[in-house]
Amino acid sequence: MSGRVVVTGADGYIGRRVAARFLADTDTRLVLTVRAADRAELDAKTARLLPELGPAADGRVEVLPADLTHEAPLAAVTGDVTAVVHSAARTAFDVSRPVAERVNVDGTRRVADFAARCPALERLVLLSTLVSAGLRTGPVPETALVGEAENANHYEWSKAAGERLVAAEFPDLPLSVARLSTIVADDDRGAVTQYNVFHNTLKMFFYGLMTVMPGLPHTRLYLATAAFTSAAVVRLASADAPTGVYHLAPTAGQALPLTDVMDTAFDVFGEDPAFRRRRLLRPEFCDDATFRHLLAAADGLRGSPAAGALRTVAPFAEQMFHPKEFTNDRLREAWPGMPTPAGLPLVAATCRSLVATRWGRQGADAGPVRAGSTS
Amino acid sequence: MARAFIGDMAYSLGATRYELAESAAAGRLCSSPDDLLAAGFARHHVCPPGDGSYDLARGATDRLPLNDGVDAIVYNTCLPQNGSIGDLAAWEATGDVKHLMEFPAGHLQTDLGLDTAVVFGLTQQGCTGMLGALRLADALLASEPEWERVLCVSADRFPPGARYEQSYNVISDGAAACLVTARPAPGTRGLRLVATHQITNGGLHTASDDESVGTFFSYVPLLVRQTLARAGLTTADIDWVVPQNTNRHAWRIVAGLLGIDHERVWQRTLPDVAHAISADNIINLSSLLESAELRPGQRILLAMAGHGLNWQATVVEVTA
């Protein structure tokens, strides 16, 4: 790959790893954009990011400020851009609709607008999410979203809207949409440096703060590591990977039933003497109506830390009642040698590291960002 | 095994009634009155200075027909310190532990003229203690063929300065008393004990408020299922559930998990009484008895969670 690759949101969890992977696997030069209000914030973010990328970044990386809520955020990027990986986003499931719209929809339009002005552009890789499919159930192919579906939260909605608008308004762009799985660990060894709804739910179970699981036991979870995901993104940014929609996910057969994930998690929790001593019961699955009562109760417990934690996972919970079967045929075709997802051993390794570090509170030193092994 | 019957029952509450806003202003609550109102609470009852847990116990027992005496008294308190009504100043002045062992059950025996009654005290079952007392009374009547009547009492008053909110529930000082009899008592609605069951998880002895709330939703369904299994019953055999006065959503969730129609959960005293510690079941059961809803043959499940580590349930059947 010659020319320069722009990565937005490059100091984010995935952005950093995508950058590291580009540095490890290609000889391309990178323009890494970060959100920075002023020079001081840019300097601080650059000073954090570059050491994380290590010596491979020397002479190959330029860090620029770009706030997606500003007009022409990438105007400062010059030179022969061959690929843009758009990773920047507001990613919290409880993001408000106006913020999600401003950053994830309007911001994505601005990135696409920039990409459309790059004459040497070979790929725009838009990082999206499997749950852009919303609350539909059943098979979800690796194609543009068809028809409307309700969404469980504004984040999902905004990612779907971003996908749709780039496809509709920029039909000539060499666009690949990478729909990411839920990322549970940095790599197959299970270390966790970014905590999301998956980890926070397990934390509530471990501490006995939540003892019912919203969802259907057979709903499949599509889990992946950051190493797998960043390697896939770099692969899709290459001109020889066809454009189009990709699911960076296991096959439906490899995806894990919720009940198996819970059993694995509790088996691992049971290895911890302090957990065993407390004899917490495995959660029961509850229906949507029952979960709503739980949320109603939590709404009235404003002084309760557990209720607050419950409110943060609630915007995703509805997905657990909407089982889907994602395909990944296109990804497998575009990525010869694609590693096989680790499945329940990844869940077990992740839970072990969560328990050992008490969800990052004990002895968690993230260390430098590695491109990571995807096998 | 022949099972005992619950006969007459009565309760008493702290003499001063406060609206939530009043208690919030006085620093007795942690959550906001709005949140507690949304949880189903409206007011609660606090003993005025000078009134103790024993006064509450008398307030309940004085309403029971005790002229025929009782064979035993099972006296329960949630707070262990309510299990002694001695003069703490005297203990501090003298260092004599006898002032820490002035047992309210003994007082009750002599004050009510129940001279031949033997006494038992329960202090380590949290809010579930009244159901523990029923269980003990049932077992005593089964093992002592000569015995006819056991008086079960539960009485708690929070100490001055205590906050009247536990695990996000508004607390009332209160007491309940009931007679457990070997035969149905004439003139009262017969409630035959069908099954009793208890789970204790000592591993949760330091549970925080949030952990107590969290484990409620796994242990209460387990408790109910195990209780029903002991009785050879299913949830379909239960006509009424009489729970404690806790957040009004809590039993909606448990009912959802157990497949019980929430209309069958009798928690009508919640707004006016609040969580009167171990007295809740008797208070709600009295309310159900006063309604025109009960029919002979119906089964009632009394359920209680206590201090995050005890759970007890009792099934009774309406016999007349």
Ligand SMILES: NC(=O)c1ccc[n+]([C@@H]2O[C@H](COP(=O)([O-])OP(=O)(O)OC[C@H]3O[C@@H](n4cnc5c(N)ncnc54)[C@H](OP(=O)(O)O)[C@@H]3O)[C@@H](O)[C@H]2O)c1
């Ligand atoms: N991680 C996952 O499990 C997962 C799953 C599915 C999809 N994805 C997608 O993958 C992409 C990367 O996710 P991530 O996990 O790396 O998220 P992240 O760690 O939250 O990083 C997001 C990045 O976007 C930046 N950003 C936020 N608002 C911005 C703005 N207004 N202008 C410019 N930059 C802005 C953030 O900068 P600040 O920190 O300065 O705000 C940060 O660098 C996202 O598009 C996300 O939707 C992730």
